Amino acid sequence: MLKILISLVFVQAFAAQEKLISADLLKNSKAKDWRRIEQENLLYFKLPEGMVLIELAPFIARAHVARVKSLAREKFWDGLVIARVQDGYVVQWMDPKADKSDRKKFTGMNEALPPEFEAPQEFIKEEFTPLKDKDTYADQTGFIGGFAAGQDDKEKMAWLLHCYGAVGVGRDNAPKSGNGTELYAVIGGNPRPLDRNVAIIGKVVKGMEFLASLPRGHGEMGFYDKEQDEKPIKIPSIRLGTDVPEDERVVLEMLRTDTPLFKKWIEARRNREEEWFVRKAGKIDACNLSVPVRDAKEKK
């Protein structure tokens, strides 16, 4: 018995000093550490250069996500354009000549969307996995269902962060002016001052390079300009996964962010044990904490 106890003590002492290396954690992960990305939350954004896949996050901007799904089902964006590519900031796609009468044929377009830039914490069922390090903008940051999120202590609200790859819904000056037809993706930096000002609906989980390497627009704010730019790039199609033929679907898994393994993942990223690092940061901010995505091993 004593022997077993001693061994246990040794095992624990060893575990405390265990060097957590990201690559090893992934290699030793189990199937239960991953979650399937549901086709009903996956947007297939086809570009001439390749396919961009966006996972929708329905737990904060619910009405926005519902609207975007319905617009995708009705093929709203097919044949529209990438209207804006501002270096170090965002790519935006929309109908630059939208007139309201034409839009009215799409479901729900007469109802203004609520300003879902954040949501009360109590309304979110998904677990919030906190980070222990301080953040410039939020009282608390962490992850909800795979997405980088912030929380405040006083107002008890939660929101998604403007990290590289985040996808949101553009709006005019009025908070209630976003109708889901103008979408943008962050292609540089992590423009966190936008947090709580716009509805984030998801993030790019594959094909980010096809958005980030688009030619920049030379008009104001990176809009394509008739005189200075080539013709804006036309969008062949945007579809919801459930409308994509089964044999063309991409089946992906994301590392779950509510597991013991993810807590180790956080530590591995806070202190990079790889030999190259001469100074471990000992800290991590949510935008630098990548959540791995992989092709599903079993497609069904």
Place this chain on the structure above:
Amino acid sequence: MLKILISLVFVQAFAAQEKLISADLLKNSKAKDWRRIEQENLLYFKLPEGMVLIELAPFIARAHVARVKSLAREKFWDGLVIARVQDGYVVQWMDPKADKSDRKKFTGMNEALPPEFEAPQEFIKEEFTPLKDKDTYADQTGFIGGFAAGQDDKEKMAWLLHCYGAVGVGRDNAPKSGNGTELYAVIGGNPRPLDRNVAIIGKVVKGMEFLASLPRGHGEMGFYDKEQDEKPIKIPSIRLGTDVPEDERVVLEMLRTDTPLFKKWIEARRNREEEWFVRKAGKIDACNLSVPVRDAKEKK
């Protein structure tokens, strides 16, 4: 006299409530609020798509900057390649087949460069303009000579930050293994965990889009792969401004970061007064605080 005093009080009260808007600050800026970017610190990195201009920051990684200048003067990179483009991270250019005997013809290549990942604060003559908001990684952040920088309270060191557009010198695992021949630029996110691990030598001040929109490599870590990628992009030339014919020089000015105007600029970016913002962050991190660059009004 009383009248004047009262006016002064009014003026001050008004000033305290003044809405600081970035665009107005720039419009009303004076010539003395800007500094000329010196040609001896400006790298002209020619790519087939366009010219990338990098301002070198000689006040931290002194030996690295001197080496890079000397390599540019000796045309080290001409005809070499972009070897790596990793989405959301870095572009790297170098000699992928470098062999030491061939490199020895370049000045100084027998001397290992010191690990100038940071420098003692007391050795830096340039003013440090601090930000008041907390940062995940550094005790203190701010700006030195136009560059986003960090400081620590205990070791009294200063370093440049890995923000979008930062340019550094690649190295192997040994801290003293960077020789100035492999350079990288940050093209996504703000990979701050790299801070104090690599020598940052400057930042892109113009033409960032030509680096950020390069096709991504499909090998490990974004290296171009013989099987999966087109041929790596060849570099026509990299030159120091002083070696560029006068009529081909680009004359730029950067907003000074050690002025009363810059303090207002910081406030304008902490609290965006533009009508679009429904929630002002009330905070700013150094990587989100862009330092404006403009074409010089007088070229001489």
